[in-house]
Amino acid sequence: MDTTQNTPTAPLVEMKDISISFGGVHAVDKASCELYPGEVVGLLGHNGAGKSTLIKILSGAYTRDSGTIFIDGKEATITNPRHAKEFGIETIYQTLALADNVDAAANLYLGREILTRWGTLDDSAMEAETRKVMNRLNPNFTRFKDPVKQLSGGQRQSVAIARAIHFNARILIMDEPTAALGPAETEQVGQLIHQLKADGIGIFLISHDIHDVFDLADRVVVMKNGAVVGSAKTGDVTKDEVLGMIILGKCPPGATPGPGASTEDH
Amino acid sequence: MSEQQQDFKESALVRFLRATEVDTRLLGMIGALLLIWIGFHLYGHFVNGYGAFLTPRNLWNLSVQTSSIAVMATGMVLVIVTRHIDLSVGSLLGFTAMIMGVVQVWILPEFLGLGHPMIWVITAMVGITCGALIGAFQGALIAYLNIPAFIVTLGGLLIWRGASYLLARGETIAPVDQTFSLIGGGPYGTIGATGSWIFGALVCVAIIALLISGRKQRLKFGFPTRPMWAELLIGGIGTGIVIGSVMVMNAYPWPKGIIKRYAAANNMEVADVGVVSHGFAIPILIAIAVGIAMTFLATRTRFGRYVFAIGGNPEAAELAGINTKKMTMLIFALMGALTGIAAVIASARLKSATLALGQFDELYVIAAAVIGGTSFAGGIGTIYGAILGALVMQSLQSGMVLIGFDAAIQQMVVGCVLVIAVFLDNLYRRKSV
Numbered sequence: 001m002d003t004t005q006n007t008p009t010a011p012l013v014e015m016k017d018i019s020i021s022f023g024g025v026h027a028v029d030k031a032s033c034e035l036y037p038g039e040v041v042g043l044l045g046h047n048g049a050g051k052s053t054l055i056k057i058l059s060g061a062y063t064r065d066s067g068t069i070f071i072d073g074k075e076a077t078i079t080n081p082r083h084a085k086e087f088g089i090e091t092i093y094q095t096l097a098l099a100d101n102v103d104a105a106a107n108l109y110l111g112r113e114i115l116t117r118w119g120t121l122d123d124s125a126m127e128a129e130t131r132k133v134m135n136r137l138n139p140n141f142t143r144f145k146d147p148v149k150q151l152s153g154g155q156r157q158s159v160a161i162a163r164a165i166h167f168n169a170r171i172l173i174m175d176e177p178t179a180a181l182g183p184a185e186t187e188q189v190g191q192l193i194h195q196l197k198a199d200g201i202g203i204f205l206i207s208h209d210i211h212d213v214f215d216l217a218d219r220v221v222v223m224k225n226g227a228v229v230g231s232a233k234t235g236d237v238t239k240d241e242v243l244g245m246i247i248l249g250k251c252p253p254g255a256t257p258g259p260g261a262s263t264e265d266h
Numbered sequence: 267m268s269e270q271q272q273d274f275k276e277s278a279l280v281r282f283l284r285a286t287e288v289d290t291r292l293l294g295m296i297g298a299l300l301l302i303w304i305g306f307h308l309y310g311h312f313v314n315g316y317g318a319f320l321t322p323r324n325l326w327n328l329s330v331q332t333s334s335i336a337v338m339a340t341g342m343v344l345v346i347v348t349r350h351i352d353l354s355v356g357s358l359l360g361f362t363a364m365i366m367g368v369v370q371v372w373i374l375p376e377f378l379g380l381g382h383p384m385i386w387v388i389t390a391m392v393g394i395t396c397g398a399l400i401g402a403f404q405g406a407l408i409a410y411l412n413i414p415a416f417i418v419t420l421g422g423l424l425i426w427r428g429a430s431y432l433l434a435r436g437e438t439i440a441p442v443d444q445t446f447s448l449i450g451g452g453p454y455g456t457i458g459a460t461g462s463w464i465f466g467a468l469v470c471v472a473i474i475a476l477l478i479s480g481r482k483q484r485l486k487f488g489f490p491t492r493p494m495w496a497e498l499l500i501g502g503i504g505t506g507i508v509i510g511s512v513m514v515m516n517a518y519p520w521p522k523g524i525i526k527r528y529a530a531a532n533n534m535e536v537a538d539v540g541v542v543s544h545g546f547a548i549p550i551l552i553a554i555a556v557g558i559a560m561t562f563l564a565t566r567t568r569f570g571r572y573v574f575a576i577g578g579n580p581e582a583a584e585l586a587g588i589n590t591k592k593m594t595m596l597i598f599a600l601m602g603a604l605t606g607i608a609a610v611i612a613s614a615r616l617k618s619a620t621l622a623l624g625q626f627d628e629l630y631v632i633a634a635a636v637i638g639g640t641s642f643a644g645g646i647g648t649i650y651g652a653i654l655g656a657l658v659m660q661s662l663q664s665g666m667v668l669i670g671f672d673a674a675i676q677q678m679v680v681g682c683v684l685v686i687a688v689f690l691d692n693l694y695r696r697k698s699v
Contacts, residue, residue: 059585061585080587081584081585081586082587082589085587093585095581095582096582097581097582097585097586098579098582099576099578099579099582099586099645100578100579100645101574101577101578101579101645101646102571102574102575102578102645106571106575110571110575110582110586111586111587111588112587113568120562120566120567121566121567121568121571124486124487124489125487127489
């Protein structure tokens with residue numbers, strides 16, 4: 001499992017000098033980071049540090065002002081969510097981004113519906129597939145006919161996760177994946193991440209809480225005020241040092257500093 | 267509430283509804299409709315000495331009067347489901363009717379000769395296309411320039427009414443083409459007794475085929491099915507309603523004057539013509555066809571799925587890769603095309619294109635969709651609901667005319683019903699979720 005990250009393969013994703021501003025505010029300023037196959041990268045920072053914005057650029061929700069994205073070493077044009085999906089980038093948003101008024105199957109296949117040979121929706125086939133996926137992910141899930149609005153937070157989360165992993169994602173972005181979950185469900189998500197990692201999928205794990213991701217991530221990238229403070233392998237730094245990066249922007253010796261690192265101590 | 271109480275509350279009715287999978291809202295609407303019908307009939311019977319509502323003649327007229335609003339209401343459902351509104355449909359109906367009037371009365375006879383059999387086809391195509399293009403244009407302003415639908419279509423309401431005045435210099439264009447006018451109904455614009463029976467039989471076969479294929483599909487994937495008695499009951503009620511409406515439509519014979527004219531035109535004796543049934547009028551057949559097509563579009567196609575997904579959560583739909591801007595434009599184009607179809611029906615029925623045609627229709631169309639359970643919060647609405655809503659609105663209107671309420675009171679009643687309907691709908695929704 002760990003061999004993939006040690007061998008010098010080309011990064012799955014490389015984001016270079018990404019910038020975007022909203023009305024004069026530099027939400028993301030020359031941020032760079034990369035992700036290797038089978039690697040879990042924790043993207044950390046306070047609320048408003050720019051991590052969600054950076055990741056929304058990768059998932060096509062926002063279009064960057066400048067900078068380049070390389071997928072498999074090749075420059076990629078991503079200006080809308082459809083492009084991102086074509087590159088195998090799937091995202092589980094913090095808000096889950098579910099259409100609340102339709103059922104689990106409709107959400108799972110939203111934008112990628114199974115059609116009959118007459119070009120109409122094949123609801124039965126979609127429901128049957130959804131039942132299979134959900135049985136694997138969350139065996140307690142039984143409410144296939146209800147609009148997802150009526151489901152619990154955990155059930156909604158599993159629908160969002162199922163949607164992201166069902167279509168052979170190569171790059172998975174999880175924005176605060178466990179924020180709405182109880183301990184048991186959080187544990188489930190942890191197991192799922194291990195399993196996906198073993199399959200060679202690269203995962204961005206975004207959180208403002210270091211405890212959520214430190215044990216799951218191979219590497220952490222910390223952002224502050226829209227810029228990258230630095231990145232480090234989780235084995236080379238302590239939780240406290242990472243906290244220092246998040247709060248003070250101070251880069252410890254075990255980390256590679258980025259443009260956002262505070263220079264006072266250097 | 268304890269579980270025991272809940273079991274106790276699960277009465278026979280609830281179990282019945284679950285077995286048949288019938289939408290309770292649908293039942294409520296049919297109940298309201300029956301209440302209106304019987305209420306007006308009894309009021310007429312006891313107060314005026316003659317119950318005129320539940321007569322074949324009135325029900326036939328009701329079906330014709332409902333058609334144009336019903337056709338537009340099916341499109342308005344999709345517009346409102348995606349959290350937009352279209353205030354321009356009444357003016358657009360007037361404008362497209364005026365274009366069609368100009369085309370078939372002023373232009374085409376010059377080239378094809380008066381009464382040419384292609385005139386009505388070309389005219390209708392021109393009308394529907396113009397409607398679709400104008401709808402698409404308004405939709406593009408809403409989607410790509412981010413102007414709120416309320417504003418764009420409010421502008422449209424003024425612009426298209428003004429445009430139809432300019433187009434015909436305020437004149438009424440009449441008479442429309444003979445064949446074209448059949449689309450509006452009237453004694454000749456019907457399919458007669460035999461035609462109605464054939465149509466009814468086809469619909470019955472379709473209902474049964476749908477039930478059978480639905481059941482097969484569920485069995486194939488091992489999903490729970492309805493109990494057999496529920497399937498039979500639904501099939502029985504469905505076919506019963508169809509057969510019943512065929513009988514009612516056929517029970518309305520041609521009036522004596524029409525028979526005399528028909529006999530004279532065909533060199534026949536009045537006695538030889540005998541009793542001629544109206545049967546289904548062409549406009550109601552068009553409305554039924556539109557209703558079926560729109561239901562198919564809304565529930566069985568990608569387009570429909572996207573409409574509801576956008577209504578439920580526009581941002582999620584965009585993130586799922588749906589081109590929401592293009593969808594918005596297409597939805598308004600569809601609304602425009604349906605307005606074109608409604609304009610064909612309305613101007614054919616009037617046998618002319620007048621300046622006031624379609625005035626206030628936008629309000630009746632929106633009211634029909636809302637009474638039919640379409641929610642302004644987005645994401646919720648059904649085509650059949652909107653058609654039933656149109657029928658409820660029209661029943662109220664013609665019922666009040668029949669029992670002799672004056673126009674002022676009619677308006678007030680319709681207004682009250684609209685507000686009460688939305689209130690009841692809110693109550694229903696709060697309970698069900």
